[in-house]
Amino acid sequence: MEDIPVKPAAASASFSGPFALGSLSAPDQASFPALVIPGGRVLDLRAALAEPALTTRQIFERWDVLLPRLHELAADPTAAWRPLEGLRVQAPVEPRQVFQSGANYRQHVIDLEVAHRSPDDPRTVEEARAEIAAIMDRRAAEDLPYVFIGLPSAITGPYDDVVLPSWAEQPDWELELAVVIGRPAQRVPVEEALEYVAGYTIANDLTDRATVFRRDMKAIGTDWLRCKNAPGFTPLGPWIVPAESIADPGDLRVTLKLNGDTMQDESTKDMLFGVARLVSYISQTAQLL
Amino acid sequence: MEDIPVKPAAASASFSGPFALGSLSAPDQASFPALVIPGGRVLDLRAALAEPALTTRQIFERWDVLLPRLHELAADPTAAWRPLEGLRVQAPVEPRQVFQSGANYRQHVIDLEVAHRSPDDPRTVEEARAEIAAIMDRRAAEDLPYVFIGLPSAITGPYDDVVLPSWAEQPDWELELAVVIGRPAQRVPVEEALEYVAGYTIANDLTDRATVFRRDMKAIGTDWLRCKNAPGFTPLGPWIVPAESIADPGDLRVTLKLNGDTMQDESTKDMLFGVARLVSYISQTAQLL
Known part of the structure; x- marks a missing residue:
């Protein structure tokens, strides 16, 4: 069949x-x-x-x-x-800037890192999980989110077909809460950060897992342009819901189905850094909006 | 005095x-x-x-x-x-997209990596230099440039004052040849890539060296948003020179003076990947222009 x-x-x-x-x-x-x-x-x-x-x-x-x-x-x-x-x-907005928060879903990062461990990693699965969890808890305590820049040209409509490039060997889906800014935000404190949010929508953040890491230059680490920014790699929408209609962006359920089968069903509760901390953090470097 | x-x-x-x-x-x-x-x-x-x-x-x-x-x-x-x-x-253009090529000046990368070696690195300076050079030669042979995304909002005029953020502990200058695209380029071969270039200008690519690497997450490596994209970190210009006026973008001298003292004097000949290879490479993922 x-x-x-x-x-x-x-x-x-x-x-x-x-x-x-x-x-x-x-x-x-x-x-x-x-x-x-x-x-x-x-x-x-x-x-x-x-x-x-x-x-x-x-x-x-x-x-x-x-x-x-x-x-x-x-x-x-x-x-x-x-x-x-x-x-x-269509995609509900064409933003000038796209910021993506990496390694921010506690359980997801632990699962991914354990699954992608090197074959000669001497740690047991349990040891690896415990170590990764400790690193994430330290990051949260030190208030240091990790954010990288995306290309607006990767955005496409929520129901558009995505043409995978021939070099994308391990394309993968990943739903993300998307935050739309409604006032220029520069160096805003965490306590005020949500006042700068106009609304929320959802993005499918496609990633070619085969090209995330630069094996040839370990120190440089990740290659976000190559693995996440082909045209169509960020289906967005359909709707942007005003922030005032969302009681708590840190308590939203995110579900992805592939041909009827549930592949992702999680909560934004699992975010290490919530929306307010991320908006405040990015605004220390760049101007949002 | x-x-x-x-x-x-x-x-x-x-x-x-x-x-x-x-x-x-x-x-x-x-x-x-x-x-x-x-x-x-x-x-x-x-x-x-x-x-x-x-x-x-x-x-x-x-x-x-x-x-x-x-x-x-x-x-x-x-x-x-x-x-x-x-x-x-003012800055001669407000681009929609900014692409930055990392680790592309052979001598500069070797100097930087040797200078920023961990204090407990067991290698001698000569061993470290030889190892880094070998990695770069392998990258060039495998035709794999490393390119990351920059924020247009970091661009400022060539003579504007740059206000350094309080968290920038080791701000550093770095001149770069800047390439301005004049035709939409998607999946263009190296041989045709220069036909998509409208002109050239120069950028001072400021970097806070203290925040380039994420020590808390070694695998993730670099944090380009934080170290390179504060407002004003990319002074650009003054002029964009049409490509037809430049005999060879791979043979341009780049000189930076700080209060009269020459701090950088090099040639684009030292680029591991030249303009044509970089334009072709980026166009495999994103659409240029």
Whole structure:
């Protein structure tokens, strides 16, 4: 029996709260930023806000000002709502910058490192697990997340086909909570960091496991460009849910199914560094947004 | 006697060929893309091309079409030339993507690795040099450059002050040849790669040497976000010289002076992977431009 890939219908993705944001397109037409409400009804925000060139990125750049207006529109039954059905769901935002947090899911890192141990590693599985766990606990105590830079060009729509490059020998999925920033954040303390978050979405962070590590230069370690940044390696969305609709970004369930089989089912509770610590950490070096 | 920092005057930067491109601004005015000709005369390309919103990035996106027009303008004494003097020199382009080649200057990598050897390294200096050289020669033979992603937000103008963050304990300069792409390049062979290059400029690639390596997670290796991507860590320019004015990008002399003392004086001949190999390599993963 042949495996028939199961693709979820765009309309099947539900979300918390009164509305979400996306980017949609009708066949052969330019994409538009969309307000999405439960029941699969959508509003073209270019038309509704009378800004013919508006993008979702610009909405997040003006988040504090636009949020009350989005609430009004979501509650307005007389607005020009149309069905989501028949529209193509694009990546919900084209960010200028992408930051990726590495080695941040405690259990996942332990599993990966044990599985990818060198064949001549003298440690037992238990010894290896205990050592890796100790390293992670020390990192958490020292408040030192590890963050690397991604390419916006790796982002693609959540239902788009991904063409794997011929050199990708061990392509692997990995769901990640994606955080969308709504105010320029530079050197913000942990306590205030969540005030800079406009919303959340989900990313499939594809990785070619065969090319993560540079075996030829051990000191350099990882090669993120090669293993994570081919075009299409970051399917994003479908929806960005406003931060105010999420009670706790540190308590979200993340589930990935492959042809109906559950391959990943975990909680953001397992994150070593939560969203606030990551946003604060990155903002010590770069300006977010 | 106090050290008085020597800042070169903008007008002192000469270049090869009939013209170069930059981005300039008059006090309290928006920057404009500029054609620069020898003798420090400049032309506002927004006015000359009758495109009030033109940026240098857009010029490189339309490079093949615009290059003949730039030649005509550079040769036109009746155009609205003005003196460079009194204008502020900005970074010559705001790229969407930045790629940085690591461990690519043979002699520099050997010097750095020998200098930063662990105190309990059992090798003599000569043994360490020989080992590092052998690794680099193997990389070159296997055609495997190492490239990582940089943040466009780290770019600043060539004469701007750089404010060092408090955590940067060992800030260090490093001049790099910067390559500006003028045609979308995806999976281009080495032999054709230089056809995708619009021009060249120079970058000071600042690095905080104290935060390059993650001592807490040796396998992960380097932390490029933290050590290289603070705002202002990539002073760029002043001028982008068209590729056609450079006989051989693999034979350019690069000189850095600190308050009059020469700190770096090397040749791009020492690059392990030249421009064509790097452009071709990156284009196997990402789309350039």
